[in-house]
Amino acid sequence: MASGSSANHADAEPDDSARSLSLRPRRACTKKPAARPVDRTRCAGMKKEHKAIGQPRAKRGRLSVLPTLPLEILHEIFGHLPPDALIKLTRTSKAFRQFLLSRQSLFLWRDSYNLVPDAPPCPDDMSVRAWAHLLFGGAYCYTCGTKNVSTILFVLRRRACNSCAKKHLLDASDASELFGVTLADLKGIPHIRYNSVSPCYWWDEDLDVLREELDALLARHRGKKSAAYKSHLDEVRAAKKAATDVKLKHHDICQIWDDGRARKRTQHLTDIKEKRFEDIKTRLLALDYAASEIDAIRGHREVLVPKPMTDRVWARISQALVDELLQRREREVQLDRRVRKITRHWALAEAWAAYARTLPAHVASIVVGLPYPHSIPSIAAAIEPDEDRSPALEMRIKAAILDAHSEVMERIRSSAERLLALLPLPSPVPSLSTETALSNEFLTGTMGGLALATSQFTCDDYCFHRLGGSTGMEMFAHFCEQPRFSEARRDVVLRLLDALHMDPETTTTHDLDRTEAQFVCMQCPVAKIRRGKTSVIGRNAMYWRACVTHSATMHELHAGQWRLLNETEARLAREWFVPRHPRDSQPWGCGHCTFHLNNSSHWHRERWLSQTDVLAHVKAEHAILAPVLGVDYIHNPLTSFSNADGALAMDT
Numbered sequence: 001m002a003s004g005s006s007a008n009h010a011d012a013e014p015d016d017s018a019r020s021l022s023l024r025p026r027r028a029c030t031k032k033p034a035a036r037p038v039d040r041t042r043c044a045g046m047k048k049e050h051k052a053i054g055q056p057r058a059k060r061g062r063l064s065v066l067p068t069l070p071l072e073i074l075h076e077i078f079g080h081l082p083p084d085a086l087i088k089l090t091r092t093s094k095a096f097r098q099f100l101l102s103r104q105s106l107f108l109w110r111d112s113y114n115l116v117p118d119a120p121p122c123p124d125d126m127s128v129r130a131w132a133h134l135l136f137g138g139a140y141c142y143t144c145g146t147k148n149v150s151t152i153l154f155v156l157r158r159r160a161c162n163s164c165a166k167k168h169l170l171d172a173s174d175a176s177e178l179f180g181v182t183l184a185d186l187k188g189i190p191h192i193r194y195n196s197v198s199p200c201y202w203w204d205e206d207l208d209v210l211r212e213e214l215d216a217l218l219a220r221h222r223g224k225k226s227a228a229y230k231s232h233l234d235e236v237r238a239a240k241k242a243a244t245d246v247k248l249k250h251h252d253i254c255q256i257w258d259d260g261r262a263r264k265r266t267q268h269l270t271d272i273k274e275k276r277f278e279d280i281k282t283r284l285l286a287l288d289y290a291a292s293e294i295d296a297i298r299g300h301r302e303v304l305v306p307k308p309m310t311d312r313v314w315a316r317i318s319q320a321l322v323d324e325l326l327q328r329r330e331r332e333v334q335l336d337r338r339v340r341k342i343t344r345h346w347a348l349a350e351a352w353a354a355y356a357r358t359l360p361a362h363v364a365s366i367v368v369g370l371p372y373p374h375s376i377p378s379i380a381a382a383i384e385p386d387e388d389r390s391p392a393l394e395m396r397i398k399a400a401i402l403d404a405h406s407e408v409m410e411r412i413r414s415s416a417e418r419l420l421a422l423l424p425l426p427s428p429v430p431s432l433s434t435e436t437a438l439s440n441e442f443l444t445g446t447m448g449g450l451a452l453a454t455s456q457f458t459c460d461d462y463c464f465h466r467l468g469g470s471t472g473m474e475m476f477a478h479f480c481e482q483p484r485f486s487e488a489r490r491d492v493v494l495r496l497l498d499a500l501h502m503d504p505e506t507t508t509t510h511d512l513d514r515t516e517a518q519f520v521c522m523q524c525p526v527a528k529i530r531r532g533k534t535s536v537i538g539r540n541a542m543y544w545r546a547c548v549t550h551s552a553t554m555h556e557l558h559a560g561q562w563r564l565l566n567e568t569e570a571r572l573a574r575e576w577f578v579p580r581h582p583r584d585s586q587p588w589g590c591g592h593c594t595f596h597l598n599n600s601s602h603w604h605r606e607r608w609l610s611q612t613d614v615l616a617h618v619k620a621e622h623a624i625l626a627p628v629l630g631v632d633y634i635h636n637p638l639t640s641f642s643n644a645d646g647a648l649a650m651d652t
Contacts, residue, residue: 067095074099078108082115084136101129120254123247126157134158143168150262154254155190155247156203169194169201179207185214188240190247269306279309280321289325297324337386344383344393348374351397357594364594365634366412366477376404416450416476419457422485423449423472450476451508453497456489456548471509477637492551492560496544499564510630512544518570519547522561524554529576541565541573587639588614591632592622608636 066074078086078100086109090097099105109128113119122131134157141149141161149159160168169192175181189210191200217236221229280303281294297303302317352373356364374380382400387393449455450472457470459480475483497504500517520539528535542550551560565573589596589608595617596608609617611633618627627633 067093067099075105075108078105079111080115081108081112082136083109083112083119083132086112087132087137118257118260120250120257123157123250125243125247130157152254152258153192154258155192155251156206158203165194168204170204170207171198171201175202175207178204179211181207181210181214184237185210188237188244190244190251272306272308273304276305276307276309277303280314283314283318284321284325287322293325293328296328297321300324340386340388343389344387345374347389347394348379348383348397351394351401353597355398355401357597359594361589361591361593362634363412364597365589365637367408373401373404373408376407378404378407419450419455419472419476419483422457422483423455424485424487425449451510452504453507453509453512453544454490454493454504456486456493457483458486458489459483473509474637489548489552492548493544495560495562496547499562508630513629516543516570518543518565518573519562520565521547521550521554522563536576541570541576586610586613587636589634589636590614590617590622591630591634592618595621 078089081089086100090100100108106128109132112132113122113128119135122128126134134152134154139150140147140159141164142158143160143164146161146163149161152159170178172183172186175186176183186200186202189202189206191202193199194201213236214233217233218225218229221232277298281291284294285291300321302320307313356367358364359367374383379397379400382396383393452472455472457472457475457480459470459475459482494504496512496517496519497507499519500512500515502511502515518541520541522539524539526538528537529540540550547562586608588611596614608614614633615627618624618632622632624632629635
């Protein structure tokens with residue numbers, strides 16, 4: 001067998017006979033050793049402490065007489081040992097190694113296989129000692145000595161780690177390039193399937209031996225590739241291929257045995273771990289821990305150790321396991337407390353949505369978006385106690401919401417007043433009363449200027465205004481803590497209103513929405529715009545809201561140059577429209593009732609109705625044949641108002 005290091009194999013056979021083998025210890029040398037220098041650093045009278053090494057003194061030397069026993073007794077003793085035990089004995093002392101590796105001890109190795117009845121038979125090309133070393137000699141690489149190499153390459157008669165396998169295994173092309181052998185020659189030496197890249201790999205040392213044999217055969221024929229040489233080469237190839245076929249069949253038998261041994265080993269370790277866990281569970285049950293708690297630590301590293309549980313081991317690991325159980329108890333308590341808190345907030349959100357449905361439509365669309373209603377002291381006090389959800393809790397939350405009605409209305413009024421104070425109006429805005437801020441005329445009109453298209457705001461909060469800005473109506477329902485008026489966004493709207501010849505002093509956001517006017521940005525270059533599988537050379541067509549957003553993201557809020565599309569161009573652009581709403585988006589509501597809030601749960605407060613459904617509702621329930629945006633049907637202020645964008649083919 002070709003191997004990386006012959007010293008690691010147990011098939012070395014010394015020439016010494018058993019009669020000439022001396023198993024007795026060598027006679028001690030009579031020459032006195034040189035006196036060691038006196039340690040001058042030690043104080044006078046100080047006794048030197050001797051530290052015991054290894055076994056206690058009383059037990060030392062008991063097995064030292066074993067090599068002195070007669071050979072017949074040693075043969076009788078060693079005849080009851082399996083191959084793995086014999087291998088371990090060869091590594092204990094030179095005397096045992098010399099004795100067990102001698103030719104007179106071959107019968108011990110042959111008989112040891114009878115103690116392992118399911119072991120695969122020894123192949124003809126290996127000695128019984130080398131075969132025992134391959135099967136039971138240890139899981140290490142034969143080339144570099146890396147440990148924990150459990151895979152045996154039976155057909156190659158070796159163990160190899162991954163790094164050595166990558167280095168020494170060659171495919172057919174590399175073998176032909178490096179060693180000059182053909183595919184017909186390769187069929188005569190054993191190969192393995194190492195990965196899915198190539199079906200066959202050969203070990204480089206086997207290729208080197210093959211190359212030497214082929215060179216020797218050619219030299220025997222004086223370097224001439226005559227007919228006799230070719231006939232002789234065919235005979236060699238056939239003989240080597242037959243031997244390789246035998247190795248491959250033997251490999252299948254060995255692989256089945258090795259897989260079975262691995263399964264038995266895994267099952268044995270599993271049984272030990274299970275027994276260890278049961279012992280740990282019994283000890284922890286005695287400490288009043290529940291079985292469910294103990295089962296939860298089955299994956300602890302101290303539980304998974306495949307060693308029996310003893311009192312000494314328990315004294316070492318018990319505190320770690322108890323600490324883990326206590327930590328799990330604390331985490332379970334915190335998790336239960338968090339779940340109860342979440343259920344109380346769900347109950348509050350559902351009660352808050354039900355409260356909003358009792359208000360007028362335009363007020364409800366603002367109240368439903370009030371963030372964090374539990375920040376109101378009376379409502380926070382209702383859900384503060386750590387308790388599960390119950391009818392009593394729901395009644396307490398409803399009562400707290402009704403008590404906080406005046407405070408909620410005051411928040412709406414103060415939000416409107418704060419935004420009005422930010423508008424660049426020629427005269428200061430008078431103080432709003434709660435009745436005025438909640439009146440239908442205020443909410444459906446210009447809202448003192450908040451509903452104007454030129455009222456553009458920004459905020460720093462991360463919310464549904466992900467592009468950093470919104471109109472006054474959307475900001476009013478948003479309840480931002482630090483809103484800011486945006487002059488740059490206002491300049492963009494003024495450019496658009498100028499193109500539409502509309503008065504900026506009276507035009508509201510709903511007025512601009514009703515025009516359905518489309519624009520293209522003349523600052524952007526003409527480019528290829530792709531929509532699905534088709535494309536067009538031109539510019540994007542946008543509604544007015546998309547124009548403001550485009551200036552904010554693409555041109556750093558520069559007012560820009562906008563061109564209004566005529567009816568023909570707008571119709572062509574609409575053919576390229578792609579909806580911008582999220583999937584299953586339902587941002588529309590009724591302006592006369594709260595029907596759109598009936599299906600809005602606490603986790604879907606932004607989902608109302610589709611535009612088709614709300615228009616059908618307004619026509620059927622309120623007998624309005626031509627619903628007006630902003631009056632008869634409204635947009636959810638918690639969602640970004642976006643239409644669709646299209647594309648217009650343009651040359652310049």
